Structures are given as structure tokens and as C-alpha cells.
Amino acid sequence: MAEEFGTVVIGAGLAGGTVVESLRDAGYTARIALVGSDPAAPYYRPDLSKKVMIEGSDPADSALRGEDWYSAHEVETFFGTSVTAVDTDAQTLTLDDGGDLSYGQAILATGSVPRTLDVPGAQLGNIHTLRDAGDAVAIRSQFGEGKEVAIIGGGWIGLEVAAAAQSHGCNVTVILHTDAPPLSGTLGQELGEYFEDLHRKNGVNFLKNAETTAFTGDSAVEGVETTAGSVPADLVVIGIGADPAIDLASSAGLATDNGVIVDEQMRTSDGSILAIGDIADAQNVLRGERLRVEHWDNAVRQAEVAASTISGGTKAYDWQPYFYTDQFDLGMEYVGRGDPADDVVIRGDKSSGEFIVFWHRDGTVTAAMNVNVWDYGDELRALIGKEVSADRLADEQVPVGEL
Known part of the structure; x- marks a missing residue:
């Protein structure tokens, strides 16, 4: 007999951990199960190539929440456990230890697999x-x-x-x-x-x-x-890239392409299943196209959208892609989605190590990156899709907020 849950989250990475927290924050009271093949509770993966490798920190220090948070918020965890099959007709899933869970809603957050x-x-x-x-x-x-x-x-x-x-x-x-x-x-x-x-x-x-x-x-x-x-x-x-972990979704008969196809509220082709994070090939209403983005910012935001969808809210996928990196003494943030063939406009002096980059196509800003220059995130995000001349973008006499 399958154990019954209101929502089962498959994948205990940052997306999976965030969605269960967001559900509880939204007042969702039904039983929740969080299933993940990693034996650890959800943690911030960006720290792996930064704090863990550079500073030698313990990965446990990067946990999203302490393990006691889950029991305190009535989230039943199945860490170190994989889902081997999903029966969409019966709304059940099978675990690798032979157990079965039933769900009212399932959320796929299975991430990606390194090549x-x-x-x-x-x-x-x-x-x-x-x-x-x-x-x-x-x-x-x-x-x-x-x-x-x-x-x-x-x-x-x-x-x-x-x-x-x-x-x-x-x-x-x-x-x-x-x-x-x-x-x-x-x-x-x-x-x-x-x-x-x-x-x-x-x-x-x-x-x-x-x-x-x-x-x-x-x-x-x-x-x-x-x-x-x-x-x-x-x-x-x-480090030659990764592929979305969509085998479970494909075997369950969900529509897939460059990932699991979902709408702007993270719903898959099956009304009782949502997908978020690295695997979600999602309809972005701001950009008017489907995007699949592999980054923690996207995982967190899509988790919040999925929690809203299940809780009856109206949140949608309506933000620009974002990522960041830290390498040696360089820290940078990138927002938007430029093409390598776009024109590049530099604001500032690259040799100083502090500058802003804009990608520019047909007079429109497609992406922006701040390098060791901070507190411009919102202004740069607002410029994506805006028509601004290259000369004006490069002119440091014009404040970024007035472009």
C-alpha cells in the first residue's frame, strides 16, 4: 500500500529544498515528502566550486536548512533514495528500496548530470x-x-x-x-x-x-x-557541460524537448506534475520564449513559482536569466541572454578590472555583466530588452540608472 502525500518532491537539491520551504511558508498543510539521491539535506551547490574548494569549508556549512528543519515543518525526507518509476495514472512513484508513495501533486527537481x-x-x-x-x-x-x-x-x-x-x-x-x-x-x-x-x-x-x-x-x-x-x-x-536528468520524466510520458516542457507556472503536460530547476524547459512570459537555465537563482525562483501554483497563487516565470562567478580576484554577475555574435559595449576600462559590459543587437540591450562593480543589479536587469545607443551605454557620464 502506497504511503499517501499531498505533494512529493523528487530531487533534494536547492530547487527541491526551496519548494518545500515555500509551500510551508505559503500555508500549505498537506503531507510533503522530499526524495533525493544525495544523502545530504539540500545545500547551495555554487559553494562547491567556491567556498569548499577555495576556503576548504565543510559542505554541511552550505546547507539550505538544518536537517531538523524538515521534521519540525512536517516534511518527510527520503535522502539517499532514488525514484525508479512514476505511474501517472495511479499517481504513485516507486523508490529504489521498493517502497511506494502516492501523490496529489508531484514536483520533478532532478537537476542535471555532468557529461x-x-x-x-x-x-x-x-x-x-x-x-x-x-x-x-x-x-x-x-x-x-x-x-x-x-x-x-x-x-x-x-x-x-x-x-x-x-x-x-x-x-x-x-x-x-x-x-x-x-x-x-x-x-x-x-x-x-x-x-x-x-x-x-x-x-x-x-x-x-x-x-x-x-x-x-x-x-x-x-x-x-x-x-x-x-x-x-x-x-x-x-567540465564539459551537463545534460538535464529527464529520464524519469520521459519514462512517465511527460512532454520533453530541451528538458521537461512546462508552462509559465511550472506545470508539465500532466496536470498533477510540475518541473523546476535545471530540467525545466519553461515558458518565460517576460521574454516570450521557452528557456532552460542551469543556475541556482533560476532554481530558487522556479521553486517559489511551483509552490505558488500548488497553493493557488499566480506567480509566473517572468524574470531574466542570471548567473555569477568568482575567479581569482574577479567577481561578476550576468543578466539577460546575449548571443556571442552580439556587439559588445564596454563601460569603463577593462584593464582596471572594474567595468560593465553590455551585449547589444539592433540597438537593443540583450545582456549585461558587471565585473567587480556592485550595486547595479536592478538597473542592469531593467535595461534588458531596452533600446539604448551604444555610445550612451559606454558613456560613464550618464548614470546607469538613467540609461
Whole structure:
């Protein structure tokens, strides 16, 4: 006999933890179950490549709430547990321990899965991806003066880990499969070069036009073989992107595309199931398009929308995408969604390390980024989609709030 719940949340990451808290804050009184394969209570994943790796903090310090919060708010937790199947007709789900739960509403918050490399030697020790607290602790434990660290991929995770490793005295090489600078697929050539220069000035090496063909070593990795040569490695971190974890949704018959398709209130094609966070390919009413965004800000906001939907509220997906990063002495925030081919307008002097960037297309601001310049978040967010000349954007005599 299935145990009955008003709402079952599948996925105990930041999105899952936030949605149960938001439900209780909204006065929702039915039984709630929070099911997650991670043995830990929900925590802030951005801290993994920042506080945990740079400062050596305990991942438990990044918990969304203490574990006693859940019992105190009558949220029944199934940590270290996976859902193996969802029966949408019976509105039940099966756990990997053989148990069954029934739901009035289910919320999918299953996150994403890091991509790996299927090459010889991939099973060797000290080859990691970064997804959970265990990954972060394992990677951090290998840092040390003179250690050889190879990062495969030049995205946000790869560069953040590279910065953390370099700050602990490691010799770091970032392996890129093209000749383009890191992050250029998101930020464009000029800003990609800026981030590459930042890393080079801090001692990080780059190997470009290099496809990884094998890992070498006995029990643990000792090197990376690429089409551009060999790289010594005591530690390898693979950061080549992630895919939305939608297998459960697909097997349940939910509509999927670039994720689980949901409307502006996080409803899937099944009226009793919602989806949030990394997996949600959601209708953004502000931008008039579907977006799937992998970032904590989006996970938290969509969780609040889902809680509103279940509680009878009217919140909708109506904000611009946002993310941030910290690398060496650079901190930045990015809002909007530009194209790497958009015109780039710089306000300030890049060489000073403090400036604002606008992405500009057909006279309209598509995205903005503040680098070591703070307290402009709301003003920059308000400019997305607004027609402003490039000259005016670059003119530091015009206050940002008056653009």
C-alpha cells in the first residue's frame, strides 16, 4: 500500500529544498515528502566550486536548512533514495528500496548530470566531474603545492575549479577542444579572451585544439593524452557541460524537448506534475520564449513559482536569466541572454578590472555583466530588452540608472 502525500518532491537539491520551504511558508498543510539521491539535506551547490574548494569549508556549512528543519515543518525526507518509476495514472512513484508513495501533486527537481568522457583509462582514480558535495571534497583533497591538475573544458565550472586549484599551488592546465578562448560560446571572443588572460596572468596554462583521447596511469591517473600532446595529471576534472536528468520524466510520458516542457507556472503536460530547476524547459512570459537555465537563482525562483501554483497563487516565470562567478580576484554577475555574435559595449576600462559590459543587437540591450562593480543589479536587469545607443551605454557620464 502506497504511503499517501499531498505533494512529493523528487530531487533534494536547492530547487527541491526551496519548494518545500515555500509551500510551508505559503500555508500549505498537506503531507510533503522530499526524495533525493544525495544523502545530504539540500545545500547551495555554487559553494562547491567556491567556498569548499577555495576556503576548504565543510559542505554541511552550505546547507539550505538544518536537517531538523524538515521534521519540525512536517516534511518527510527520503535522502539517499532514488525514484525508479512514476505511474501517472495511479499517481504513485516507486523508490529504489521498493517502497511506494502516492501523490496529489508531484514536483520533478532532478537537476542535471555532468557529461563524462568514454575514452581508455576513464575508470582510473582521481578523475572527477563536479556535481555534488562528495565530488567537491574529493577534488579539494587532491590540491597541493606542485600537484598537476588537468581541467578538461573551459566553461564556468572548469574555470572556477582551475582558479581554486591554482590558488592552492597546483600546476593547472585547461584543455580546450577548439582554438577559441574559454567562455567565448557564451560571452563572445573579446570577453572570452579577457577571462583567458585573467587565468594566464595567474599561472594557468591552456592547451587548445586538443581532443582528449585517453587517460594514462596504473590505478590512479598520471596523464591525459590529447590530439595536441600529453598533459601530466595527478588530478583530472572533467567540465564539459551537463545534460538535464529527464529520464524519469520521459519514462512517465511527460512532454520533453530541451528538458521537461512546462508552462509559465511550472506545470508539465500532466496536470498533477510540475518541473523546476535545471530540467525545466519553461515558458518565460517576460521574454516570450521557452528557456532552460542551469543556475541556482533560476532554481530558487522556479521553486517559489511551483509552490505558488500548488497553493493557488499566480506567480509566473517572468524574470531574466542570471548567473555569477568568482575567479581569482574577479567577481561578476550576468543578466539577460546575449548571443556571442552580439556587439559588445564596454563601460569603463577593462584593464582596471572594474567595468560593465553590455551585449547589444539592433540597438537593443540583450545582456549585461558587471565585473567587480556592485550595486547595479536592478538597473542592469531593467535595461534588458531596452533600446539604448551604444555610445550612451559606454558613456560613464550618464548614470546607469538613467540609461
